[in-house]
Amino acid sequence: MQRRPGYARDWQASAARANFDFRRADGSMWWDESAYYALTMDEVDEIEAATTAIEQLVYQVVADAIEQPPLLRALQIPDWAHGLVRDSWRGQERHLYGRMDFARGKDGSLKLLEYNGDTPTALFEAAVFQWEWLETGKQTGALPRDADQFNSIHDRLIEAFRMLGSREGRWTFAALGSSAEDLGTVAYLADTALQAGQDIQLLAMHEIGLADGRVFVDLQDRPITDLFKLYPWEDLLREDFGLAMLRAAQAREIRVLEPAWKMVVSNKGLLPLLWRAAKGHPNLLPSYFALDVEQGRAPSGWHGGKGIVTKALWGREGAGTSIWLGADDRPPRATPADAPVFEPGWYIDQAYSELATFDGQRPVLGSWTVAGQAAGLGIREDSELVTGGNARFVPHAIVG
């Protein structure tokens, strides 16, 4: 993998045509094509194989976890929601998409940092905008004519919605009305559903109605039978309509994407579960629940001496993550800046792995799954150790 200088084009005009909002609220750039990552076909094959292998491992871990209440409790999934998660998995509810974040180690290894299984974003950039960047580059001769990209996300999303179907021919897409990024993601997903022959409508989360305390309805008071929500299950269940949603989803009166069993996958607690199921797997980093580390249930020296990364079970965009570098077995239990207190039960510890740097940047390889299949790659880079809200999306091409 190499980081190469990008080619010059009026990409802001392309962005405007695609209605792609490339700036954050503070005006800084989120899309960056001043550089791109050049991968070989072998490297892409490796990422695809790792994604496929971990997806299978994830199914095994979920199937195991839903039968064991103590494991679900370790994920901080409350007891009253265990039945929902269990039925959702046993009923083989289909899922749509997810993003595994991998990193290249300095030693050339490919390690899973985490799996965003419930509400991943940066989807449009990966599926559409970097695809357009590649096509334009090939047409203008800025990129080799035989350049390729690991990216069938768009085609697979449309195919996935064809397979999913819907009860009344209509999917309702909901997101927080205040987030441009989230709205862009659901608008794009809705577009793929439309192209799959589904009718669509977009709602803000707060517009979803609850009729007679029992039936979820849209703004015309029509029952919502198929709902895509870009909103974490763990938040949804704790809200005013949470119990009604639990009941309706469990009774299959409403189908929700992602399905409830994804609560196990989107949770950082998945990482220790994966490690326990496949200790020593070449694509996994040693991981334990922080509570197990605190109480001496992790083997001594489990992290290999380079350091420990502590992650909140439900941390998103790097939130609740702290890194401690050193050989000592005792991680610093400093209170993360964005949490009121450090409660080990809400965190996991992952062995620190030294990432390969490219021009001082640390790229995270977001490997997308659609309907459980490896579907494409989207790379975000950050000069910081934790890939957070300041990361930039950088396109990739397969060359050579």
Place this chain on the structure above:
Amino acid sequence: MRRSRSIALLFMAAAPIALTACDDSAKKPTPVGSFASPAACRESGQFTDEQCNAALRDAQAQHETRAPRYESREACEAEHGAAACEPRERNGQSWFMPALAGFMIGRALSGGGMMPSAPLYGSASCGSGLGQRACASGSSGAAGGFRTATGAAVSPGVTTMPAAAAASTVQSAAAPARTASSTFNSVERGGLGTRAESGTMGPTGRGAAASAGEAGS
């Protein structure tokens, strides 16, 4: 399948998505056009000759597999208008389906990308029960509108509605528009989507994302 063959967007490109009615960006037009002929498409000034012809060809190709199917001519004509339906027979099964009445065309992202398209069918006049429902829920409110393969009411021409409203024009007309009074005793709203906006997550470490009002990651 390593890379998507072509990428096209039906309603998203150039249509800012805003769910809050007070947002000005919601008033920008969407790029979706619905036409009875390539000539009407061209005259809209939004698409080239070539794009219009390609969209029609694509809609024709999709027609046989995507057209809605009915058990009887009467049922078909009730939805799509008199004399609008044709019989079909295959593998010992027979049905009626509407003739292709037009096509829907979206805006491709860049040169080289396919224009997305979809077949359109006639819509019964606003006299009968079913037709009335389509007229009531559709945006045109007049006979001569189209239906998508999945029953959505679509008005001819280039859609110039806010994105959120544009989404509603592709809602199914098959589901009756109920009112709260006739179906439900009460409808409450606002019971979802509050946690991530208020940032009261407790020790879940979602503070950073939460303060920005984002739920995805």
